Each structure stands twice: as C-alpha cells, then as structure tokens.
Amino acid sequence: MHFNRRGMALVAALVSALACAPADEPPPTTDHRAGAPGIGDTDFPKDGNGGYDITQYAIAIDYTPTSKRLIGVTTIKAGATHALSTFNLDLAGYDVREISVNDAPATFSRQGDELTVRPAHPIDNHAGFTVKVSYSGVPKPAVGSNLGTYGFMPTPDGAFVAAEPNGAKTWFPSNDHPADKALFDFTITVPVGLTALANGEMVGQPTTAGGKTTYRWRESHPMATYLATATLGKFELRQGRTPGGIPNLAAADPRFTTSLDRLFATSATITDHWATVFGPYPFGSTGGVVDDYAAGYALENQTKPLYGGFHPDESIIAHELAHQWFGNSLSIKRWKDLWLNEGFATYAEWLWAEHKGTKTAEAAFQQLHRRRANDPIWKYPPGRAQPVDLFNQSVYSRGAMTLHALRKAVGDQTFFALLKKWAAEHRYGHVTTDQFITFAERTSGKELSALFDAWLFQPRRPA
Incomplete structure (x- = not known):
C-alpha cells in the first residue's frame, strides 16, 4: 500500500444480525469441537478463524450501482485442521439467506462480523469440505484509524474494492487474514456498459443477457483475502x-x-x-x-x-x-511483520530512482537519517507494527532504511543475491521477521543481530 494523502478519520460500525436455517443434526462426538473465532493473530484477535484452511474461493456477485445492492453466493473449499463441530467465517453486514456444508443445509448464527456455522454432520480432522453461503444487502465499507475507508466502497458508477487489512469481509464471507491464502474464481455481474475487473486473468469473454454483463476472472496463484478485488465501473x-x-x-x-x-x-x-x-x-x-x-x-x-x-x-x-x-507472493503470517511488505516496497522506490539515475538509495537514506533525534519516526520501531497505528510512516521509511543498512553491511553483490534468493525460497508462501534475520545472516555469513535490533526494534535513531 502507498498513501497519497493523510488525515483520515476513525469511524466504528458494528453490524449484528441473527439468522438460522432449520435442520436436525446429531450432537457432535467428543472428538469434534468448535473452530476458533480468530486465526491466532493477537493484534487482531477476531480476524480470520481457526480449525480449517481454505484452498479455493468461488465468489459470484451481482451488483447494481444505482441501488448499491449486492447479491452474492460464495462457495469455499477448505480442509479441517481439527475435527469440527462448528466453524466461523468473517462477514460484515448482509442478510445471510442460506448456508450449506457439503450440500447439506447448515444452521448458523451471527455476532458482529462473526458468522458461526454448524454443519448438519460434524467434520472430521483433515477432511475436505465445501461451504456455500448465499447473502445480499448494501455493502458497508470499513474505516480504520490511520487508513481511512477500505473494503467494498460504492462509487457512482460501480465500486472501488481495496480491502487491506481486513476488508474482504465487507463483500464476501472469508477467512479474512493473510495467514490463509487460497485460489480465487470470480463471477461478477453488472449492468450493461460497465466493466468488472478482478484478480488474475479473464476466463472466456464477457456474456450479456437481460441488460446485464457477466465477467469471469481467475487467480490461479495463492492470494491473501485483502488482495482480492472486484473493482467495477466505466x-x-x-x-x-x-x-x-x-x-x-x-x-x-x-x-x-x-x-x-x-x-x-x-x-x-x-x-x-x-x-x-x-x-x-x-x-x-x-x-x-x-x-x-x-x-x-x-x-x-x-x-x-x-x-x-x-x-x-x-x-x-x-x-x-x-x-x-x-x-x-511472499505474505506475512502476522500483521506485526508488516515492514516485510512496506519496507521492501518503499526500498524498491529508492532502487527505481537509482536505476533511473534521479537519486541514489544512499541519498534517500541520508535524507531520512538527518531528521532530528526526536522525530516520531525514531520512536516507532518498525519491526513490531502496532495494531492501532499499523501503517505508520516508520514501517515504510525506517523499514526501507533497514534494508539499506543491510545492503551497506553485506555489499551490493550479496545484498541483491539475497533479495532474489529470499523471493525464490518463499515464493507463494509466508514469511516472518525472524526468518528474514536468520536468512540474511545465513546468506551473508555475517552476524547481523545488532544491525537488525537497532533498525527494527529500538525506539531511537540508530547511529
């Protein structure tokens, strides 16, 4: 993510609804238990869910900009990581009409953004299962303290869909945390004359009937939910x-x-x-x-x-x-390691300017380092992003400075070989700060704990 302006407001919205579909199911055995309502990220305890891993989403939405009404059917393929009596999905708002698990009607309940599903038959450990959720309503985007509005954001001619960090739940039921990546298929229906854009590549040509056009897209590489989009309009x-x-x-x-x-x-x-x-x-x-x-x-x-x-x-x-x-491609397991995303992308800006001959990375580094010792950037150690100030400038700029300090410590040849090897070894996977520190030391053959401690974890300007 890259900010173009600052000064955004905090608004909180809690949406709660109760719905259920009648079904008679046998009581679960003692081996089956409820999936956790969070994936285990202590900074965002209700984001994501436990007890299963999702392998694929098939999201079908029909959206009308004039009424801002979204009709959705999301089908999820997942595998249980322990025997499940119930499990949760993340979904903000909407009227949930029906849920099925393995084609059998399931009961469900709502509490805030948590949608709890009880399948007709308990799910065994390691078993694959398919969930189908039918829902409708007016999307309500999320608002964050230093981010502004995000999620599914209606526009006059369509929608702007940018879901970082946890806005996927504003338009489809999900395991809304980057720790659980999956493949995605999108079927998006809009009024004739509008274009629907989603991740990956278009599957076939758009089809038009009854005054509406349907677009199909497929992302065939693992993707975090916050990166999914269905941006549509003219x-x-x-x-x-x-x-x-x-x-x-x-x-x-x-x-x-x-x-x-x-x-x-x-x-x-x-x-x-x-x-x-x-x-x-x-x-x-x-x-x-x-x-x-x-x-x-x-x-x-x-x-x-x-x-x-x-x-x-x-x-x-x-x-x-x-x-x-x-x-x-390389995704974080926990939001506290956000510098691995934003510090690297910010350093890429410096590398691009260096490649173009407009400014060296060293000049960008020195310009920031000359900031006064009491500048807020030095009080925020970027190696531990704070949930109430996730997108702090330090995560971006001081994160980039960490990489430049590493480059100077190990030399250009080792540094750029390290970047390629880091990207290759963890392609489509997950990474942590501890992994990167260990990897940098192993690849360079140098002891770098003091460097990383000073740049990532100390609330002061490194010497």
Missing part, C-alpha cells in the same frame, strides 16, 4: 504484453484516461525490471487500475494494483509492483 482498457512477454492490462476511469497509456507502459517497464532484480515475476499478468474514487492511497491488489483518485507517478507504480513479490 473504464477504458489497454491490453498487451510487457517487452518481456508478461500479459499486461491497464484500466482507467474516463476522468483519468490521460494516465492510461503511461500506466500501461510504465507498469510493463517496471515489472520487467523488477524481474531482473527480484527474480521471475510470480503471477500470470501485471498492470494497474486508476479509478475515480478519492481513496487517498494505492493498494497492491494481486496482478492489478489499484490507484484511488489520482494519476500515479513512477515511484508509486514501482512501489505497488514490488509488492507483487514482497507482500503478495
């Missing part, structure tokens, strides 16, 4: 390939068509360049979307970075495309 498109052969799609709202060709060309150039720096591009396509929604930030939605209401410059595009490696 768009002009540019499609082709990067010089390196990667499929490339750029889209822009009519108000931002002057950015379209530049976005298409710049995304192609930067994607190909990062492939030489970070290793092969991890996904099936690249590109970006500029929408007419004043979000004040950009988000690295997998394969389709989203730019909210501004003309993105090269630096921001470089940042969001670097995330395709660091954040999207």
Whole structure:
C-alpha cells in the first residue's frame, strides 16, 4: 500500500444480525469441537478463524450501482485442521439467506462480523469440505484509524474494492487474514456498459443477457483475502504484453484516461525490471487500475494494483509492483511483520530512482537519517507494527532504511543475491521477521543481530 494523502478519520460500525436455517443434526462426538473465532493473530484477535484452511474461493456477485445492492453466493473449499463441530467465517453486514456444508443445509448464527456455522454432520480432522453461503444487502465499507475507508466502497458508477487489512469481509464471507491464502474464481455481474475487473486473468469473454454483463476472472496463484478485488465501473482498457512477454492490462476511469497509456507502459517497464532484480515475476499478468474514487492511497491488489483518485507517478507504480513479490507472493503470517511488505516496497522506490539515475538509495537514506533525534519516526520501531497505528510512516521509511543498512553491511553483490534468493525460497508462501534475520545472516555469513535490533526494534535513531 502507498498513501497519497493523510488525515483520515476513525469511524466504528458494528453490524449484528441473527439468522438460522432449520435442520436436525446429531450432537457432535467428543472428538469434534468448535473452530476458533480468530486465526491466532493477537493484534487482531477476531480476524480470520481457526480449525480449517481454505484452498479455493468461488465468489459470484451481482451488483447494481444505482441501488448499491449486492447479491452474492460464495462457495469455499477448505480442509479441517481439527475435527469440527462448528466453524466461523468473517462477514460484515448482509442478510445471510442460506448456508450449506457439503450440500447439506447448515444452521448458523451471527455476532458482529462473526458468522458461526454448524454443519448438519460434524467434520472430521483433515477432511475436505465445501461451504456455500448465499447473502445480499448494501455493502458497508470499513474505516480504520490511520487508513481511512477500505473494503467494498460504492462509487457512482460501480465500486472501488481495496480491502487491506481486513476488508474482504465487507463483500464476501472469508477467512479474512493473510495467514490463509487460497485460489480465487470470480463471477461478477453488472449492468450493461460497465466493466468488472478482478484478480488474475479473464476466463472466456464477457456474456450479456437481460441488460446485464457477466465477467469471469481467475487467480490461479495463492492470494491473501485483502488482495482480492472486484473493482467495477466505466473504464477504458489497454491490453498487451510487457517487452518481456508478461500479459499486461491497464484500466482507467474516463476522468483519468490521460494516465492510461503511461500506466500501461510504465507498469510493463517496471515489472520487467523488477524481474531482473527480484527474480521471475510470480503471477500470470501485471498492470494497474486508476479509478475515480478519492481513496487517498494505492493498494497492491494481486496482478492489478489499484490507484484511488489520482494519476500515479513512477515511484508509486514501482512501489505497488514490488509488492507483487514482497507482500503478495511472499505474505506475512502476522500483521506485526508488516515492514516485510512496506519496507521492501518503499526500498524498491529508492532502487527505481537509482536505476533511473534521479537519486541514489544512499541519498534517500541520508535524507531520512538527518531528521532530528526526536522525530516520531525514531520512536516507532518498525519491526513490531502496532495494531492501532499499523501503517505508520516508520514501517515504510525506517523499514526501507533497514534494508539499506543491510545492503551497506553485506555489499551490493550479496545484498541483491539475497533479495532474489529470499523471493525464490518463499515464493507463494509466508514469511516472518525472524526468518528474514536468520536468512540474511545465513546468506551473508555475517552476524547481523545488532544491525537488525537497532533498525527494527529500538525506539531511537540508530547511529
């Protein structure tokens, strides 16, 4: 993510509804127990859920911008990690009409954003199961303390969908935490004349009937829920390939068509360049979307970075495309390690400027280091992102400074080899700060604990 402006407000909204579908089920055996209502992230205790891992989402939504009404059917394939009598899904708002588990009607209840499902038959440990949830209503985006509005955000002609950190639940039932990545299929129906954009690549051609057009997209690589998008509205498109052969799609709202060709060309150039720096591009396509929604930030939605209401410059595009490696392919297990996403993407901005010959990474580093000793950036150690101030500038800038300090300590040859190896060894997986520190020491052959401690964990300016 990259912020374009600051000064965002905190609004809290709690939505609670109760619904159930009648069913007679036998009591669970003593071996079966409820899945946890959280995945285990102590900073966000109700995000995600325990007891299962999701392998695939099939999300079908029909959205009407004039009424802001969304009708959805989400089908989830998962595997139990212990024997389940009940399990939870994350869903904010909506009327849930029906839930089935393995094609049998299930009972369910609601408490806030927690949707608790009791299958007709308990689920055994390691068993695969399929959940189908039918729901409808008006999406209500989330609001965060230093992030602003996120999730499924209605616009006059459609929707702007940027869900970091936990806004996937504003438009589909999910295990809404990056620790549980899955494959995604999208079926999105909108009024004729609108375009629906989602992650991955389009499956077939759009089909039109009854005044509506249906688009199908598939992301066939593992993806965190917060990176899923269904951005829709009026768009002009540019499609082709990067010089390196990667499929490339750029889209822009009519108000931002002057950015379209530049976005298409710049995304192609930067994607190909990062492939030489970070290793092969991890996904099936690249590109970006500029929408007419004043979000004040950009988000690295997998394969389709989203730019909210501004003309993105090269630096921001470089940042969001670097995330395709660091954040999207290599995902964090806990939000406290967010610097592994944002520090790497911010350092990529410095590397892009260095590549273009406009500013060296050393100059960017020194400019920040000259800030006074009582500057807030030094009081916030980026190695432990704070849940109430998750997207603090320190996570970005001091995170990037950590990487530059590492580069200076081990030398360019080792540093850039380290970046490629880090991306390759953990491709499509999860990473932690401790893993990176151990990896850097093993790869460089140097003892680096003092360096990482000073830059990531101490509330003061390193010498």
